[in-house]
Amino acid sequence: MSFELDIDPIDNEAADFLNRLHIELFQAFVQAKKNKGVTQRQVAEIMGVDKSQVSRILRGSGNPTARTISDFAFALDCMPAISLIPIKPSGNLDANHVSRSTSSTKINTRVNVEPSASWTPVPVGSSSYQTRATAELTP
Numbered sequence: 001m002s003f004e005l006d007i008d009p010i011d012n013e014a015a016d017f018l019n020r021l022h023i024e025l026f027q028a029f030v031q032a033k034k035n036k037g038v039t040q041r042q043v044a045e046i047m048g049v050d051k052s053q054v055s056r057i058l059r060g061s062g063n064p065t066a067r068t069i070s071d072f073a074f075a076l077d078c079m080p081a082i083s084l085i086p087i088k089p090s091g092n093l094d095a096n097h098v099s100r101s102t103s104s105t106k107i108n109t110r111v112n113v114e115p116s117a118s119w120t121p122v123p124v125g126s127s128s129y130q131t132r133a134t135a136e137l138t139p
Helices: 009-036 040-047 051-059 066-075 127-137
Strands: none
Touching: 009 051, 009 066, 040 051, 040 066
């Protein structure tokens, strides 16, 4: 018995992104927690949640919202950062990057977050934060 599975390329990219997000969030959280010298329980207390909720998200069994990531960063005296990197330098879409919309006039520009563009906690007010914030706001 055989069967063919049709996976939407957009869903596949979303799944890949969420997988990278969980891995990189965990790595950044562990490093920032080590730098600040706090336990996971202390971070949970600062966030106002139970330690099990922090554990669940870091294991990848939860889907952290932007608010949750912001709360993690705040608890660790950091600011989250994200980069969107165009799939192609020209910005043109190819056949693999089409809109789910049935409208032929609507175009969706898709971006891919490369593994090297990881979420990195940057202490607010540090020279690294100043440089990064300026670079990300400059066209």
